[in-house]
Amino acid sequence: MFEHILSAFLALKANKIRAALTMLGVVIGVLAVTLLVGVGDGARIYLDEQISGLGTNLMTIVPGRRETRGFGPPAGNTARPLVMEDVEALERQGSLLRGISPMVMGGGAVRYKGRTRDTMVLGVGPAFSDLRNMHVERGSFVRSEDVDSRRRVCVLGRTIVKELFGDENPLGQTVRLADGRFRVVGLMEERGTSLGFDLNDLVFIPVTSAMDLFNQDHLSQVLASARSKEDAPAAAEEIEQILARRRNGEKTFTIQSQDDLLKTFGALTAAMTLMLLAIASISLVVGGIGIMNIMLVSVRERTREIGVRRAVGATKSDILWQFLLESVVISSTGGAVGLGLGASIVLLLKRFAPSVPVALSPWIAAVAFGSSFVVGVFSGVVPARRAAELDPVDALRYE
Amino acid sequence: MSAEDADSIAIGEPLMELTDLHRTFMMGDEEVRALRGVNFTITKGEYVCIIGPSGSGKSTMMYVLGCLDTPSQGSYRLAGYEVAELDDPELAALRNRYIGFVFQAFNLIPRTTTVDNVALPLRYAGVGVRERRKRAEEALTRVGLGHRLDHTPDRLSGGERQRVAIARAIVTKPELLLCDEPTGNLDSRVGAEITKLFEDLNSELGVTVVIVTHDPNLAKRAKRNIKLVDGQVVYDGPPQEGR
Ligand SMILES: Nc1ncnc2c1ncn2[C@@H]1O[C@H](COP(=O)(O)OP(=O)(O)O)[C@@H](O)[C@H]1O
Ligand SMILES: [Mg+2]
Numbered sequence A: 001m002f003e004h005i006l007s008a009f010l011a012l013k014a015n016k017i018r019a020a021l022t023m024l025g026v027v028i029g030v031l032a033v034t035l036l037v038g039v040g041d042g043a044r045i046y047l048d049e050q051i052s053g054l055g056t057n058l059m060t061i062v063p064g065r066r067e068t069r070g071f072g073p074p075a076g077n078t079a080r081p082l083v084m085e086d087v088e089a090l091e092r093q094g095s096l097l098r099g100i101s102p103m104v105m106g107g108g109a110v111r112y113k114g115r116t117r118d119t120m121v122l123g124v125g126p127a128f129s130d131l132r133n134m135h136v137e138r139g140s141f142v143r144s145e146d147v148d149s150r151r152r153v154c155v156l157g158r159t160i161v162k163e164l165f166g167d168e169n170p171l172g173q174t175v176r177l178a179d180g181r182f183r184v185v186g187l188m189e190e191r192g193t194s195l196g197f198d199l200n201d202l203v204f205i206p207v208t209s210a211m212d213l214f215n216q217d218h219l220s221q222v223l224a225s226a227r228s229k230e231d232a233p234a235a236a237e238e239i240e241q242i243l244a245r246r247r248n249g250e251k252t253f254t255i256q257s258q259d260d261l262l263k264t265f266g267a268l269t270a271a272m273t274l275m276l277l278a279i280a281s282i283s284l285v286v287g288g289i290g291i292m293n294i295m296l297v298s299v300r301e302r303t304r305e306i307g308v309r310r311a312v313g314a315t316k317s318d319i320l321w322q323f324l325l326e327s328v329v330i331s332s333t334g335g336a337v338g339l340g341l342g343a344s345i346v347l348l349l350k351r352f353a354p355s356v357p358v359a360l361s362p363w364i365a366a367v368a369f370g371s372s373f374v375v376g377v378f379s380g381v382v383p384a385r386r387a388a389e390l391d392p393v394d395a396l397r398y399e
Numbered sequence B: 001m002s003a004e005d006a007d008s009i010a011i012g013e014p015l016m017e018l019t020d021l022h023r024t025f026m027m028g029d030e031e032v033r034a035l036r037g038v039n040f041t042i043t044k045g046e047y048v049c050i051i052g053p054s055g056s057g058k059s060t061m062m063y064v065l066g067c068l069d070t071p072s073q074g075s076y077r078l079a080g081y082e083v084a085e086l087d088d089p090e091l092a093a094l095r096n097r098y099i100g101f102v103f104q105a106f107n108l109i110p111r112t113t114t115v116d117n118v119a120l121p122l123r124y125a126g127v128g129v130r131e132r133r134k135r136a137e138e139a140l141t142r143v144g145l146g147h148r149l150d151h152t153p154d155r156l157s158g159g160e161r162q163r164v165a166i167a168r169a170i171v172t173k174p175e176l177l178l179c180d181e182p183t184g185n186l187d188s189r190v191g192a193e194i195t196k197l198f199e200d201l202n203s204e205l206g207v208t209v210v211i212v213t214h215d216p217n218l219a220k221r222a223k224r225n226i227k228l229v230d231g232q233v234v235y236d237g238p239p240q241e242g243r
Helices: A002-014 A016-052 A084-093 A144-148 A158-165 A207-213 A232-245 A258-301 A303-311 A316-352 A362-389 A392-397 B003-008 B058-065 B088-098 B114-124 B129-142 B158-170 B188-205 B216-221
Strands: A058-063 A097-112 A115-124 A136-139 A153-156 A174-177 A180-188 A202-206 A221-226 A253-257 B014-027 B030-043 B047-051 B073-078 B099-102 B176-180 B208-212 B224-229 B232-237
Touching: A002 A016, A002 A316, A016 A258, A016 A316, A016 A362, A058 A232, A084 A097, A084 A221, A084 A232, A097 A158, A097 A207, A097 A232, A115 A158, A115 A207, A144 A207, A153 A158, A153 A174, A158 A180, A180 A202, A180 A207, A202 A207, A221 A232, A232 A253, A253 A258, A258 A303, A258 A316, A258 A362, A303 A316, A303 A392, A303 B088, A303 B114, A316 A362, A316 B088, B014 B058, B014 B208, B030 B058, B030 B208, B030 B232, B047 B058, B047 B188, B047 B216, B058 B073, B058 B176, B058 B208, B088 B099, B088 B114, B099 B158, B114 B129, B114 B158, B129 B158, B158 B176, B158 B188, B176 B188, B188 B208, B188 B216
Parallel strands: A115 A202, A153 A180, B047 B208, B047 B224, B099 B176, B176 B208
Antiparallel strands: A058 A221, A058 A253, A097 A115, A097 A174, A097 A221, A136 A180, A153 A202, A174 A180, B014 B030, B014 B073, B224 B232
16 A cells, blocks of 8 residues: 555656646645635634623623524513613522623714714613723723712713814713713723724713613613623523513513524534635535546556556556555645645734634644545546556557 | 465476467457467477467467456466456466566656666565565666666667566566567667577576567577467477578
8 A cells, every 4th residue: 555655656756747737726726725714714713702702601681582493473572671670680689690780772972062973872880891891991980879870970982082082181071962961980991893893982871871861761781791601501590580570470581691692603604614615615626627637648648557567467456546546645745735835824814914814723724635635536536447447458559 | 376386387387278269359240350269388488489470360369378368268278277267356466476578669667767667567466665676676687787777768778678678577587478579679680689688588597488579580599489370370380491
């Protein structure tokens, strides 16, 4: 066996240019696999990081029953909203929760000295800051007293500060939000974008003031986090029980965990990676067809050689293996080269363009190399069989 | 089939026995009877030329004798084996062990060194790499090419190429050297050298030499001529002058 592999390499060495050209298709195919899957994988890792960055063991409670299984009208959906009393009940009775924050979301214009910016206004509780891992840089975040006394105070994101205040110190100033006047008590630290959303373009106010401002008595959603990862399922269970008890046992709300989100996006990126893989495989198939053609030509050109080999003692299967291995060696070598190129490009991108989400996981290498091996086998079978089935007399007489 | 069986054949014992041997080809609906009822026996150590006009069946005979083709009818026994009964791996082993081929067109493998060309049969005999090289060098030295080990065929003259081919044929120390017009592509001086080489190998190594040829100079130096006409043996005996 080793013999055959060695002589396959020697045969390639004997005809370097042709071998190189034959390899090209597989080189490109494997390069495409490595890069496209690298992009898919990069996207997955990026999303994972983003979602994990939302906070730790985070759960979101939204009103309404969301059916995740089956069709048909939602059963008994009385759409009972979430209210502050729900949050208070969770705060009192929840034993597995690290923090909980009501949320009211709305849009509105912030004005200061004739400058205006349309932005997103979030009514939150004090725990929000820790839950979502978003902290103030100066001043203070929304405090419990602010919530209790429905104070008209606000905390501004970076973008808002830049747009409305420029170099001026916003702390202690008053901005207009819709028809209310809010005193600036805190400035958020710089945050990046998350899933395309600018986390600096936000105004935080006490959740109670937000209900006043938007003239509503219910919450948009409630954020909560479990004490630990292990407690997360039990915590969700506990929230469900507490809230259901307050609704005569009816589940008119839905608890979404970060895990659910990860799973949803995970399925999405996996589908994307698979699609990219399928596209890349097409180029691999084309490369394989190229190898097959050249191998067929090679078998014809070497007909005499095949006759001689048979005459001096080669069996049909010796000839079969010779050509099959030659094909596999060409393809695998092409695969190795393509993988090397792809890996270099990925590593260069990571180094010099870190914002491009690419990744190089070992399984890509295995898939890329493995598939070039398989391509070699498939494109070698037909030529090798043709070579093996040649009649030795005809082969020796071939001109 | 083991190598030991071969060593039991002594000089003068029958090596090849042909009994009412036929070889018929189908060309569409038409039967071409290339060999029709051939009988002869060649013993170990003989030096035989098979002669005859073009189309008489010489090449067909050579392929049958070389176990590259099998008879349509009748019997061919080589070293005691009934060739028609063997399968592909057995035939390959038989060729490898008992027969060395020399072709008119040399048939060396291009872009492959002399020594690797010569060592090729040993590879199919399962001989290790080092041993192969050693024996190939010995065979090349025997044919007078010990100084051309790492040349590729395209850098050798016709006579040298045929010597390499002969080295390849004798490297396995076969019982039978089967040659198809070995001097056909060579000028007469080089042809005479090659003829001399066959004679030496025959007398020194005791290898049986069977040559298919048109060349009267080659034929008359053999001890026995077998003449084919239309697929049948019309003469079997010592070379005839002027025929
Ligand atoms: N593979 C084949 N198919 C059909 N006819 C063949 C084949 N090989 C040889 N023949 C025929 O058999 C006859 C003998 O051919 P061959 O053995 O080549 O003669 P020679 O070598 O003496 O010139 C010729 O008529 C030739 O056409
Ligand atoms: Mg002929």
